[in-house]
Amino acid sequence: MASSLDYLEYVLELLKGVKGITYKKMMGEFMLYKDGFLFGGVYDNRFLIKKTKSLEGKGLKEQIPYPSAKPMFLVDIEDPREIDELVSPAIKDLR
Numbered sequence: 001m002a003s004s005l006d007y008l009e010y011v012l013e014l015l016k017g018v019k020g021i022t023y024k025k026m027m028g029e030f031m032l033y034k035d036g037f038l039f040g041g042v043y044d045n046r047f048l049i050k051k052t053k054s055l056e057g058k059g060l061k062e063q064i065p066y067p068s069a070k071p072m073f074l075v076d077i078e079d080p081r082e083i084d085e086l087v088s089p090a091i092k093d094l095r
Contacts, residue, residue: 002028007045014047014077017084018091029065034091040072041065048072052093055086 008023008030015021020035023042030042032049040049043065049055051062051073060073077083 003030003042003045008042011042011047014080014083015087017080018087034087037091037095039087039091039094040075047075049075049087049090050094052090054089054093058086060086 011030011032012021012023015032018034022033022036023030024033025031029044031038032040032042038050040047042048046063046065048063048065049072051071055073058073060075062071063074064070065072075083075086077086
C-alpha cells in the first residue's frame with residue numbers, strides 16, 4: 001500500500017521544528033531528508049526513522065518498512081517538540 005500525501009503532510013507538520021527537512025517520493029513512499037541526509041521515511045502511512053543509539057531505550061517500536069529491509073523505529077508521537085527531541089539527536093548519530 002502506498003502512503004498518502006495527506007499523511008506525508010501530517011508528518012511534515014510534526015517535523016516543523018526541525019529545519020532543513022525535505023522529502024522525495026520513491027515507489028509510492030516518501031523518503032525523509034535533513035539537509036540532504038536520509039534519516040527516515042513514510043512507509044504505508046507510518047513515520048519510521050532509522051535506528052540509532054540515541055533512540056535506543058526510548059520505548060519506540062521496531063517495524064519493517066518493506067520486505068527484506070532493516071528494522072526502523074516507528075514514531076507515533078504527536079507533539080512536534082518531542083519529535084524534535086527524537087529526530088535531531090538521531091540525525092547527529094547518522095552523520
